[in-house]
Amino acid sequence: MSAQAYETVIEEIESMIRSKRLKLGDRLEGERALADRLGVSRTSVREAIRVLSTLGIIRSAPGSGPSAGAQVVADPEVALSASLRLHVAVDSLSVGDVIDARVMLESWAYRGLPRLPADLLQPARELLDAMEQADDPVEFHHLDTQFHLELVRLAGNPLVNAIMSSLRSSIESYVLDAAPRLEDWQAIATRLRAEHHAIVAGLSEGDGERAARLAEEHILAFARDAGLIS
Amino acid sequence: MSAQAYETVIEEIESMIRSKRLKLGDRLEGERALADRLGVSRTSVREAIRVLSTLGIIRSAPGSGPSAGAQVVADPEVALSASLRLHVAVDSLSVGDVIDARVMLESWAYRGLPRLPADLLQPARELLDAMEQADDPVEFHHLDTQFHLELVRLAGNPLVNAIMSSLRSSIESYVLDAAPRLEDWQAIATRLRAEHHAIVAGLSEGDGERAARLAEEHILAFARDAGLIS
DNA sequence: AGGTATCGTGTGGTCCAACCACAGCCTAGC
DNA sequence: GCTAGGCTGTGGTTGGACCACACGATACCT
Numbered sequence: 234m235s236a237q238a239y240e241t242v243i244e245e246i247e248s249m250i251r252s253k254r255l256k257l258g259d260r261l262e263g264e265r266a267l268a269d270r271l272g273v274s275r276t277s278v279r280e281a282i283r284v285l286s287t288l289g290i291i292r293s294a295p296g297s298g299p300s301a302g303a304q305v306v307a308d309p310e311v312a313l314s315a316s317l318r319l320h321v322a323v324d325s326l327s328v329g330d331v332i333d334a335r336v337m338l339e340s341w342a343y344r345g346l347p348r349l350p351a352d353l354l355q356p357a358r359e360l361l362d363a364m365e366q367a368d369d370p371v372e373f374h375h376l377d378t379q380f381h382l383e384l385v386r387l388a389g390n391p392l393v394n395a396i397m398s399s400l401r402s403s404i405e406s407y408v409l410d411a412a413p414r415l416e417d418w419q420a421i422a423t424r425l426r427a428e429h430h431a432i433v434a435g436l437s438e439g440d441g442e443r444a445a446r447l448a449e450e451h452i453l454a455f456a457r458d459a460g461l462i463s
Numbered sequence: 464m465s466a467q468a469y470e471t472v473i474e475e476i477e478s479m480i481r482s483k484r485l486k487l488g489d490r491l492e493g494e495r496a497l498a499d500r501l502g503v504s505r506t507s508v509r510e511a512i513r514v515l516s517t518l519g520i521i522r523s524a525p526g527s528g529p530s531a532g533a534q535v536v537a538d539p540e541v542a543l544s545a546s547l548r549l550h551v552a553v554d555s556l557s558v559g560d561v562i563d564a565r566v567m568l569e570s571w572a573y574r575g576l577p578r579l580p581a582d583l584l585q586p587a588r589e590l591l592d593a594m595e596q597a598d599d600p601v602e603f604h605h606l607d608t609q610f611h612l613e614l615v616r617l618a619g620n621p622l623v624n625a626i627m628s629s630l631r632s633s634i635e636s637y638v639l640d641a642a643p644r645l646e647d648w649q650a651i652a653t654r655l656r657a658e659h660h661a662i663v664a665g666l667s668e669g670d671g672e673r674a675a676r677l678a679e680e681h682i683l684a685f686a687r688d689a690g691l692i693s
Numbered sequence: 694a695g696g697t698a699t700c701g702t703g704t705g706g707t708c709c710a711a712c713c714a715c716a717g718c719c720t721a722g723c
Numbered sequence: 724g725c726t727a728g729g730c731t732g733t734g735g736t737t738g739g740a741c742c743a744c745a746c747g748a749t750a751c752c753t
Contacts, residue, residue: 238736239513250552257553263704274737276506279705280513283469287514288546290553295705296745302704307555312546316518316539317622322480323487323520325537330622337571337623392547392560393567396626468707493733504708509734525734526716532733 348439472511578669
Protein backbone atom coordinates (compact mmCIF):
# COMPACT_ATOMS: atom_id res chain seq x y z
CA MET A 234 0.00 0.00 0.00
CA SER A 235 2.12 2.83 -1.27
CA ALA A 236 -0.56 5.46 -1.60
CA GLN A 237 -2.05 6.84 1.57
CA ALA A 238 -5.37 5.42 2.63
CA TYR A 239 -7.34 8.60 2.08
CA GLU A 240 -5.86 8.90 -1.41
CA THR A 241 -7.20 5.53 -2.41
CA VAL A 242 -10.63 6.72 -1.28
CA ILE A 243 -10.33 9.89 -3.36
CA GLU A 244 -9.23 7.85 -6.36
CA GLU A 245 -12.20 5.55 -5.96
CA ILE A 246 -14.64 8.45 -5.80
CA GLU A 247 -12.96 10.21 -8.72
CA SER A 248 -13.11 6.98 -10.68
CA MET A 249 -16.82 6.66 -9.94
CA ILE A 250 -17.30 10.22 -11.17
CA ARG A 251 -15.31 9.70 -14.37
CA SER A 252 -17.21 6.51 -15.19
CA LYS A 253 -20.49 8.33 -14.56
CA ARG A 254 -21.39 5.98 -11.74
CA LEU A 255 -21.58 9.20 -9.74
CA LYS A 256 -23.23 12.23 -11.28
CA LEU A 257 -23.92 15.74 -10.15
CA GLY A 258 -26.55 15.64 -7.42
CA ASP A 259 -26.08 11.98 -6.57
CA ARG A 260 -25.57 11.00 -2.98
CA LEU A 261 -22.51 9.09 -1.91
CA GLU A 262 -22.84 5.89 0.02
CA GLY A 263 -22.45 6.28 3.77
CA GLU A 264 -19.02 6.78 5.25
CA ARG A 265 -19.21 3.50 7.13
CA ALA A 266 -20.26 1.53 4.06
CA LEU A 267 -17.58 3.11 1.92
CA ALA A 268 -14.93 2.41 4.51
CA ASP A 269 -16.02 -1.19 4.73
CA ARG A 270 -16.10 -1.63 0.96
CA LEU A 271 -12.61 -0.19 0.44
CA GLY A 272 -11.09 -1.87 3.44
CA VAL A 273 -9.99 1.34 5.13
CA SER A 274 -11.01 3.00 8.34
CA ARG A 275 -13.85 5.46 8.51
CA THR A 276 -11.31 8.09 9.57
CA SER A 277 -9.55 7.78 6.22
CA VAL A 278 -12.84 7.98 4.35
CA ARG A 279 -13.69 11.10 6.28
CA GLU A 280 -10.34 12.70 5.40
CA ALA A 281 -11.00 12.01 1.73
CA ILE A 282 -14.51 13.43 1.86
CA ARG A 283 -13.22 16.47 3.70
CA VAL A 284 -10.68 17.08 0.96
CA LEU A 285 -13.27 16.68 -1.79
CA SER A 286 -15.47 19.02 0.17
CA THR A 287 -12.83 21.75 0.18
CA LEU A 288 -12.39 21.16 -3.55
CA GLY A 289 -16.06 22.00 -4.02
CA ILE A 290 -16.99 18.54 -5.27
CA ILE A 291 -18.89 17.16 -2.31
CA ARG A 292 -21.12 18.67 0.32
CA SER A 293 -21.92 16.78 3.50
CA ALA A 294 -24.77 17.30 5.89
CA PRO A 295 -25.72 15.32 8.98
CA GLY A 296 -29.20 14.19 9.85
CA SER A 297 -31.43 12.16 7.60
CA GLY A 298 -33.69 12.72 4.64
CA PRO A 299 -33.11 14.12 1.17
CA SER A 300 -30.78 16.92 2.25
CA ALA A 301 -28.57 14.74 4.41
CA GLY A 302 -25.55 12.69 3.52
CA ALA A 303 -22.69 13.41 1.18
CA GLN A 304 -23.78 14.75 -2.17
CA VAL A 305 -21.90 15.51 -5.38
CA VAL A 306 -22.06 19.24 -6.02
CA ALA A 307 -20.26 21.69 -8.31
CA ASP A 308 -18.75 24.64 -6.50
CA PRO A 309 -15.53 25.49 -8.30
CA GLU A 310 -14.99 28.68 -6.35
CA VAL A 311 -14.38 27.33 -2.89
CA ALA A 312 -11.03 25.71 -3.59
CA LEU A 313 -9.84 28.60 -5.74
CA SER A 314 -10.80 31.20 -3.17
CA ALA A 315 -9.34 29.39 -0.21
CA SER A 316 -6.15 28.53 -2.02
CA LEU A 317 -5.56 32.02 -3.33
CA ARG A 318 -6.41 33.64 -0.02
CA LEU A 319 -3.89 31.50 1.82
CA HIS A 320 -1.18 31.87 -0.76
CA VAL A 321 -1.51 35.61 -0.65
CA ALA A 322 -1.27 35.35 3.13
CA VAL A 323 2.01 33.44 2.97
CA ASP A 324 3.30 35.92 0.40
CA SER A 325 3.80 33.25 -2.22
CA LEU A 326 1.45 35.35 -4.33
CA SER A 327 1.31 39.12 -4.15
CA VAL A 328 -1.74 41.34 -4.24
CA GLY A 329 -0.29 42.85 -7.39
CA ASP A 330 -0.21 39.47 -9.09
CA VAL A 331 -3.86 38.99 -8.28
CA ILE A 332 -4.81 42.42 -9.56
CA ASP A 333 -2.90 41.91 -12.80
CA ALA A 334 -4.66 38.62 -13.32
CA ARG A 335 -7.97 40.29 -12.69
CA VAL A 336 -7.22 42.95 -15.28
CA MET A 337 -6.40 40.22 -17.76
CA LEU A 338 -9.63 38.42 -17.02
CA GLU A 339 -11.89 41.40 -17.17
CA SER A 340 -10.44 42.94 -20.30
CA TRP A 341 -10.60 39.54 -22.02
CA ALA A 342 -14.25 39.20 -21.10
CA TYR A 343 -15.17 42.63 -22.45
CA ARG A 344 -13.13 42.36 -25.64
CA GLY A 345 -14.96 39.25 -26.69
CA LEU A 346 -18.44 40.61 -26.15
CA PRO A 347 -20.66 41.46 -29.13
CA ARG A 348 -23.20 44.25 -29.04
CA LEU A 349 -25.51 43.31 -26.22
CA PRO A 350 -29.30 43.48 -26.02
CA ALA A 351 -30.27 46.04 -23.41
CA ASP A 352 -31.87 43.50 -21.11
CA LEU A 353 -28.61 41.64 -20.64
CA LEU A 354 -27.04 44.77 -19.23
CA GLN A 355 -30.03 45.51 -17.02
CA PRO A 356 -28.72 43.71 -13.91
CA ALA A 357 -25.47 45.65 -14.14
CA ARG A 358 -27.34 48.93 -14.54
CA GLU A 359 -29.38 48.20 -11.45
CA LEU A 360 -26.21 47.62 -9.50
CA LEU A 361 -24.99 51.00 -10.73
CA ASP A 362 -28.17 52.59 -9.46
CA ALA A 363 -27.66 50.99 -6.09
CA MET A 364 -24.10 52.25 -6.02
CA GLU A 365 -25.32 55.80 -6.49
CA GLN A 366 -26.82 55.58 -3.01
CA ALA A 367 -23.96 53.71 -1.42
CA ASP A 368 -21.74 56.06 0.56
CA ASP A 369 -20.30 53.47 2.88
CA PRO A 370 -17.04 52.11 1.42
CA VAL A 371 -17.80 48.58 2.53
CA GLU A 372 -21.23 48.58 0.93
CA PHE A 373 -19.83 50.25 -2.17
CA HIS A 374 -17.14 47.64 -2.49
CA HIS A 375 -19.69 44.89 -2.12
CA LEU A 376 -21.80 46.28 -4.93
CA ASP A 377 -18.72 46.96 -7.01
CA THR A 378 -17.72 43.32 -6.75
CA GLN A 379 -21.15 42.20 -7.89
CA PHE A 380 -21.10 44.70 -10.75
CA HIS A 381 -17.79 43.57 -12.19
CA LEU A 382 -18.69 39.92 -11.71
CA GLU A 383 -21.99 40.49 -13.47
CA LEU A 384 -20.24 41.96 -16.48
CA VAL A 385 -17.67 39.20 -16.69
CA ARG A 386 -20.49 36.69 -16.46
CA LEU A 387 -21.75 37.98 -19.81
CA ALA A 388 -18.74 36.34 -21.45
CA GLY A 389 -20.35 33.03 -20.58
CA ASN A 390 -17.32 31.11 -19.37
CA PRO A 391 -18.07 29.55 -15.97
CA LEU A 392 -14.41 28.86 -15.33
CA VAL A 393 -13.53 32.49 -15.87
CA ASN A 394 -16.41 33.46 -13.62
CA ALA A 395 -15.10 31.23 -10.86
CA ILE A 396 -11.57 32.56 -11.18
CA MET A 397 -12.81 36.14 -11.25
CA SER A 398 -14.86 35.63 -8.12
CA SER A 399 -11.99 33.93 -6.36
CA LEU A 400 -9.52 36.63 -7.28
CA ARG A 401 -11.79 39.26 -5.78
CA SER A 402 -12.44 37.40 -2.56
CA SER A 403 -8.81 36.48 -2.07
CA ILE A 404 -7.77 40.10 -1.77
CA GLU A 405 -11.00 41.50 -0.36
CA SER A 406 -9.59 41.96 3.10
CA TYR A 407 -6.68 43.98 1.73
CA VAL A 408 -9.02 46.21 -0.28
CA LEU A 409 -11.28 46.80 2.70
CA ASP A 410 -8.30 47.54 4.92
CA ALA A 411 -7.10 50.09 2.41
CA ALA A 412 -10.41 51.90 2.09
CA PRO A 413 -10.11 54.00 5.26
CA ARG A 414 -6.68 55.16 4.18
CA LEU A 415 -8.00 56.74 1.01
CA GLU A 416 -7.51 60.48 0.85
CA ASP A 417 -10.91 61.57 -0.35
CA TRP A 418 -13.35 58.71 -0.52
CA GLN A 419 -16.23 60.79 -1.86
CA ALA A 420 -14.22 62.06 -4.79
CA ILE A 421 -12.92 58.61 -5.59
CA ALA A 422 -16.38 57.07 -5.39
CA THR A 423 -17.68 59.68 -7.79
CA ARG A 424 -14.92 58.87 -10.24
CA LEU A 425 -15.50 55.14 -9.92
CA ARG A 426 -19.21 55.58 -10.63
CA ALA A 427 -18.47 57.58 -13.76
CA GLU A 428 -16.00 54.97 -14.97
CA HIS A 429 -18.54 52.23 -14.38
CA HIS A 430 -21.06 54.04 -16.53
CA ALA A 431 -18.49 54.53 -19.25
CA ILE A 432 -17.72 50.80 -19.28
CA VAL A 433 -21.38 49.90 -19.55
CA ALA A 434 -21.81 52.48 -22.30
CA GLY A 435 -18.98 50.90 -24.24
CA LEU A 436 -20.50 47.47 -23.93
CA SER A 437 -23.98 48.63 -24.87
CA GLU A 438 -22.57 50.17 -28.03
CA GLY A 439 -20.78 46.96 -28.91
CA ASP A 440 -17.38 48.52 -28.33
CA GLY A 441 -15.88 45.83 -26.14
CA GLU A 442 -12.38 47.01 -26.95
CA ARG A 443 -13.08 50.43 -25.46
CA ALA A 444 -14.77 48.89 -22.43
CA ALA A 445 -11.75 46.68 -21.90
CA ARG A 446 -9.32 49.59 -22.00
CA LEU A 447 -11.50 51.62 -19.66
CA ALA A 448 -11.76 48.72 -17.25
CA GLU A 449 -8.01 48.21 -17.20
CA GLU A 450 -7.39 51.79 -16.25
CA HIS A 451 -10.33 51.77 -13.85
CA ILE A 452 -8.95 48.83 -11.90
CA LEU A 453 -5.32 49.88 -11.91
CA ALA A 454 -6.07 53.47 -10.96
CA PHE A 455 -8.03 52.43 -7.91
CA ALA A 456 -5.39 49.90 -6.92
CA ARG A 457 -2.80 52.68 -7.08
CA ASP A 458 -4.97 55.03 -5.05
CA ALA A 459 -5.48 52.33 -2.44
CA GLY A 460 -1.77 51.67 -2.27
CA LEU A 461 -2.24 48.07 -3.33
CA ILE A 462 0.23 48.47 -6.16
CA SER A 463 2.87 51.07 -6.90
CA MET B 464 -19.19 25.80 19.13
CA SER B 465 -20.90 26.64 15.89
CA ALA B 466 -17.93 26.18 13.57
CA GLN B 467 -16.70 22.68 13.03
CA ALA B 468 -13.67 21.60 15.00
CA TYR B 469 -11.37 21.26 12.02
CA GLU B 470 -12.38 24.75 10.89
CA THR B 471 -11.23 26.30 14.13
CA VAL B 472 -7.88 24.61 13.58
CA ILE B 473 -7.64 26.02 10.06
CA GLU B 474 -8.56 29.46 11.32
CA GLU B 475 -5.89 29.27 13.98
CA ILE B 476 -3.23 28.26 11.47
CA GLU B 477 -4.38 30.90 8.99
CA SER B 478 -4.30 33.45 11.78
CA MET B 479 -0.76 32.45 12.65
CA ILE B 480 0.20 32.88 9.01
CA ARG B 481 -1.44 36.29 8.66
CA SER B 482 0.24 37.55 11.81
CA LYS B 483 3.57 36.22 10.55
CA ARG B 484 3.91 33.90 13.50
CA LEU B 485 4.16 31.28 10.76
CA LYS B 486 6.23 31.99 7.70
CA LEU B 487 7.12 30.10 4.59
CA GLY B 488 9.38 27.21 5.52
CA ASP B 489 8.48 27.19 9.19
CA ARG B 490 7.47 23.95 10.81
CA LEU B 491 4.15 23.58 12.50
CA GLU B 492 3.98 22.32 16.05
CA GLY B 493 3.18 18.64 16.34
CA GLU B 494 -0.35 17.43 15.76
CA ARG B 495 -0.69 16.25 19.32
CA ALA B 496 0.54 19.52 20.78
CA LEU B 497 -1.72 21.56 18.52
CA ALA B 498 -4.73 19.43 19.40
CA ASP B 499 -3.98 19.87 23.08
CA ARG B 500 -3.51 23.62 22.78
CA LEU B 501 -6.76 24.17 20.87
CA GLY B 502 -8.78 21.71 22.93
CA VAL B 503 -9.76 19.54 20.00
CA SER B 504 -8.96 15.99 19.11
CA ARG B 505 -5.97 15.02 17.07
CA THR B 506 -8.40 13.71 14.46
CA SER B 507 -9.73 17.21 13.87
CA VAL B 508 -6.23 18.65 13.70
CA ARG B 509 -5.35 16.06 11.13
CA GLU B 510 -8.41 16.90 9.04
CA ALA B 511 -7.39 20.55 9.05
CA ILE B 512 -3.80 19.79 8.09
CA ARG B 513 -5.02 17.48 5.35
CA VAL B 514 -7.14 20.29 3.93
CA LEU B 515 -4.30 22.79 4.09
CA SER B 516 -2.12 20.20 2.45
CA THR B 517 -4.48 19.88 -0.51
CA LEU B 518 -4.53 23.67 -0.72
CA GLY B 519 -0.77 23.59 -1.21
CA ILE B 520 -0.03 25.43 2.02
CA ILE B 521 1.37 22.65 4.17
CA ARG B 522 3.40 19.57 3.46
CA SER B 523 3.64 16.79 6.01
CA ALA B 524 6.24 14.10 6.28
CA PRO B 525 6.65 11.40 8.91
CA GLY B 526 9.88 10.48 10.58
CA SER B 527 12.16 12.86 12.42
CA GLY B 528 14.79 15.42 11.59
CA PRO B 529 14.72 18.57 9.49
CA SER B 530 12.59 17.16 6.70
CA ALA B 531 9.94 15.70 8.97
CA GLY B 532 6.85 17.25 10.43
CA ALA B 533 4.38 19.67 8.95
CA GLN B 534 5.96 22.55 7.11
CA VAL B 535 4.54 25.69 5.52
CA VAL B 536 5.14 25.53 1.78
CA ALA B 537 3.85 27.42 -1.26
CA ASP B 538 2.44 25.21 -3.94
CA PRO B 539 -0.46 27.10 -5.50
CA GLU B 540 -0.92 24.59 -8.29
CA VAL B 541 -2.06 21.55 -6.36
CA ALA B 542 -5.44 22.89 -5.33
CA LEU B 543 -6.09 24.50 -8.70
CA SER B 544 -5.18 21.37 -10.61
CA ALA B 545 -7.16 19.01 -8.45
CA SER B 546 -10.18 21.26 -8.34
CA LEU B 547 -10.27 21.87 -12.08
CA ARG B 548 -9.66 18.23 -12.90
CA LEU B 549 -12.57 17.12 -10.76
CA HIS B 550 -14.92 19.82 -11.95
CA VAL B 551 -14.23 18.90 -15.54
CA ALA B 552 -14.93 15.30 -14.56
CA VAL B 553 -18.35 16.17 -13.15
CA ASP B 554 -19.08 18.28 -16.22
CA SER B 555 -19.53 21.41 -14.19
CA LEU B 556 -16.76 22.83 -16.36
CA SER B 557 -16.25 21.85 -19.99
CA VAL B 558 -13.01 21.19 -21.80
CA GLY B 559 -13.94 24.10 -24.06
CA ASP B 560 -14.14 26.46 -21.10
CA VAL B 561 -10.66 25.39 -20.05
CA ILE B 562 -9.24 25.84 -23.53
CA ASP B 563 -10.78 29.29 -23.89
CA ALA B 564 -9.29 30.30 -20.57
CA ARG B 565 -5.92 29.01 -21.67
CA VAL B 566 -6.10 31.05 -24.86
CA MET B 567 -6.88 34.12 -22.79
CA LEU B 568 -3.95 33.46 -20.50
CA GLU B 569 -1.42 32.74 -23.13
CA SER B 570 -2.31 35.63 -25.42
CA TRP B 571 -2.29 37.98 -22.43
CA ALA B 572 1.18 36.80 -21.47
CA TYR B 573 2.61 37.31 -24.95
CA ARG B 574 0.95 40.67 -25.58
CA GLY B 575 2.56 42.15 -22.50
CA LEU B 576 6.09 41.01 -23.31
CA PRO B 577 8.73 43.51 -24.44
CA ARG B 578 11.51 42.58 -26.82
CA LEU B 579 13.35 39.80 -25.06
CA PRO B 580 17.08 39.20 -24.72
CA ALA B 581 17.98 36.05 -26.59
CA ASP B 582 19.03 34.17 -23.48
CA LEU B 583 15.56 34.41 -21.98
CA LEU B 584 14.16 32.55 -24.95
CA GLN B 585 16.91 29.95 -24.86
CA PRO B 586 15.05 27.41 -22.68
CA ALA B 587 12.07 27.58 -25.01
CA ARG B 588 14.29 27.09 -28.06
CA GLU B 589 15.86 24.04 -26.50
CA LEU B 590 12.43 22.56 -25.95
CA LEU B 591 11.71 23.19 -29.62
CA ASP B 592 14.86 21.31 -30.55
CA ALA B 593 13.78 18.41 -28.39
CA MET B 594 10.38 18.45 -30.05
CA GLU B 595 12.00 18.04 -33.45
CA GLN B 596 13.05 14.56 -32.39
CA ALA B 597 9.81 13.68 -30.60
CA ASP B 598 7.63 11.49 -32.78
CA ASP B 599 5.65 9.91 -29.99
CA PRO B 600 2.47 11.96 -29.36
CA VAL B 601 2.74 11.52 -25.60
CA GLU B 602 6.33 12.71 -25.51
CA PHE B 603 5.49 15.55 -27.88
CA HIS B 604 2.61 16.66 -25.73
CA HIS B 605 4.81 16.59 -22.66
CA LEU B 606 7.39 18.85 -24.30
CA ASP B 607 4.65 21.04 -25.74
CA THR B 608 3.27 21.62 -22.26
CA GLN B 609 6.69 22.62 -20.98
CA PHE B 610 7.23 24.90 -23.96
CA HIS B 611 4.03 26.88 -23.55
CA LEU B 612 4.51 27.07 -19.81
CA GLU B 613 8.03 28.33 -20.30
CA LEU B 614 6.82 31.14 -22.53
CA VAL B 615 4.02 32.16 -20.19
CA ARG B 616 6.54 32.19 -17.37
CA LEU B 617 8.31 35.05 -19.11
CA ALA B 618 5.39 37.28 -18.20
CA GLY B 619 6.53 36.99 -14.61
CA ASN B 620 3.21 36.49 -12.89
CA PRO B 621 3.37 33.43 -10.61
CA LEU B 622 -0.40 33.32 -10.26
CA VAL B 623 -0.84 33.19 -14.02
CA ASN B 624 1.84 30.50 -14.18
CA ALA B 625 -0.01 28.40 -11.62
CA ILE B 626 -3.33 28.80 -13.41
CA MET B 627 -1.74 28.01 -16.76
CA SER B 628 -0.15 24.87 -15.41
CA SER B 629 -3.38 23.78 -13.75
CA LEU B 630 -5.42 24.36 -16.87
CA ARG B 631 -3.11 22.15 -18.86
CA SER B 632 -3.04 19.32 -16.36
CA SER B 633 -6.79 19.40 -15.80
CA ILE B 634 -7.49 18.45 -19.40
CA GLU B 635 -4.33 16.47 -20.09
CA SER B 636 -6.10 13.14 -20.05
CA TYR B 637 -8.60 14.36 -22.63
CA VAL B 638 -5.84 15.62 -24.90
CA LEU B 639 -3.91 12.37 -24.63
CA ASP B 640 -7.04 10.35 -25.27
CA ALA B 641 -7.68 12.39 -28.40
CA ALA B 642 -4.18 12.00 -29.83
CA PRO B 643 -4.66 8.50 -31.30
CA ARG B 644 -7.80 9.68 -33.06
CA LEU B 645 -5.94 12.31 -35.05
CA GLU B 646 -6.02 11.74 -38.80
CA ASP B 647 -2.39 12.34 -39.65
CA TRP B 648 -0.25 12.86 -36.61
CA GLN B 649 2.97 13.42 -38.54
CA ALA B 650 1.46 16.24 -40.56
CA ILE B 651 -0.07 17.84 -37.51
CA ALA B 652 3.17 17.61 -35.57
CA THR B 653 5.01 19.29 -38.41
CA ARG B 654 2.50 22.11 -38.44
CA LEU B 655 2.66 22.51 -34.66
CA ARG B 656 6.46 22.73 -34.77
CA ALA B 657 6.30 25.44 -37.42
CA GLU B 658 3.75 27.40 -35.42
CA HIS B 659 5.91 27.14 -32.32
CA HIS B 660 8.84 28.59 -34.18
CA ALA B 661 6.68 31.42 -35.50
CA ILE B 662 5.55 32.28 -31.98
CA VAL B 663 9.11 32.36 -30.69
CA ALA B 664 10.13 34.45 -33.67
CA GLY B 665 7.42 36.95 -32.89
CA LEU B 666 8.54 37.21 -29.28
CA SER B 667 12.21 37.55 -30.16
CA GLU B 668 11.36 40.44 -32.45
CA GLY B 669 9.38 42.16 -29.74
CA ASP B 670 6.12 41.61 -31.54
CA GLY B 671 4.08 40.18 -28.68
CA GLU B 672 0.84 41.07 -30.43
CA ARG B 673 1.70 38.85 -33.38
CA ALA B 674 2.85 36.05 -31.10
CA ALA B 675 -0.43 36.28 -29.22
CA ARG B 676 -2.51 36.02 -32.38
CA LEU B 677 -0.45 33.10 -33.61
CA ALA B 678 -0.79 31.33 -30.28
CA GLU B 679 -4.56 31.77 -30.26
CA GLU B 680 -4.92 30.16 -33.64
CA HIS B 681 -2.32 27.54 -32.79
CA ILE B 682 -4.21 26.39 -29.71
CA LEU B 683 -7.69 26.55 -31.18
CA ALA B 684 -6.71 24.80 -34.40
CA PHE B 685 -5.26 21.85 -32.55
CA ALA B 686 -8.24 21.68 -30.24
CA ARG B 687 -10.50 21.51 -33.28
CA ASP B 688 -8.35 18.84 -34.91
CA ALA B 689 -8.45 16.79 -31.73
CA GLY B 690 -12.21 17.14 -31.50
CA LEU B 691 -11.97 18.87 -28.14
CA ILE B 692 -14.03 21.80 -29.38
CA SER B 693 -16.27 22.24 -32.39
C1' DA C 694 -60.39 9.82 11.48
C1' DG C 695 -57.20 13.43 12.22
C1' DG C 696 -53.82 15.55 14.26
C1' DT C 697 -49.77 15.37 17.47
C1' DA C 698 -46.16 13.89 20.41
C1' DT C 699 -42.76 10.31 20.58
C1' DC C 700 -39.40 7.02 19.43
C1' DG C 701 -36.34 4.62 16.24
C1' DT C 702 -32.90 4.82 12.84
C1' DG C 703 -29.31 6.34 10.04
C1' DT C 704 -26.56 10.34 8.89
C1' DG C 705 -22.24 13.02 9.56
C1' DG C 706 -19.17 15.15 13.60
C1' DT C 707 -16.05 14.32 17.37
C1' DC C 708 -13.18 12.13 20.45
C1' DC C 709 -10.04 8.69 22.48
C1' DA C 710 -6.58 5.22 22.92
C1' DA C 711 -3.92 2.52 20.81
C1' DC C 712 -0.58 0.79 17.29
C1' DC C 713 2.40 1.23 12.96
C1' DA C 714 6.27 2.90 9.86
C1' DC C 715 9.65 6.06 9.54
C1' DA C 716 14.03 8.80 10.24
C1' DG C 717 17.13 11.11 12.83
C1' DC C 718 19.81 11.01 17.18
C1' DC C 719 22.26 9.07 20.76
C1' DT C 720 24.60 5.65 23.15
C1' DA C 721 26.98 1.35 24.03
C1' DG C 722 30.01 -1.63 22.28
C1' DC C 723 33.73 -3.01 19.33
C1' DG D 724 37.42 6.34 16.20
C1' DC D 725 33.73 3.96 14.21
C1' DT D 726 29.74 1.23 13.84
C1' DA D 727 25.37 -1.13 15.27
C1' DG D 728 21.76 -0.91 17.92
C1' DG D 729 18.01 1.10 20.50
C1' DC D 730 15.41 5.52 21.81
C1' DT D 731 12.28 9.05 20.69
C1' DG D 732 9.28 11.82 18.33
C1' DT D 733 7.03 12.47 13.88
C1' DG D 734 2.91 11.64 10.93
C1' DG D 735 -0.40 7.55 9.30
C1' DT D 736 -4.01 4.33 10.46
C1' DT D 737 -7.29 1.86 12.96
C1' DG D 738 -11.49 0.55 15.84
C1' DG D 739 -14.75 1.82 18.76
C1' DA D 740 -17.40 4.74 21.26
C1' DC D 741 -20.34 8.71 21.73
C1' DC D 742 -22.94 13.04 20.16
C1' DA D 743 -26.30 16.10 17.58
C1' DC D 744 -29.24 16.04 14.05
C1' DA D 745 -33.36 15.29 11.03
C1' DC D 746 -36.39 12.49 9.00
C1' DG D 747 -39.90 8.77 9.07
C1' DA D 748 -42.81 5.68 11.38
C1' DT D 749 -45.43 4.75 15.13
C1' DA D 750 -48.39 5.19 19.00
C1' DC D 751 -51.23 8.11 21.29
C1' DC D 752 -54.85 11.32 22.43
C1' DT D 753 -58.70 14.03 20.98
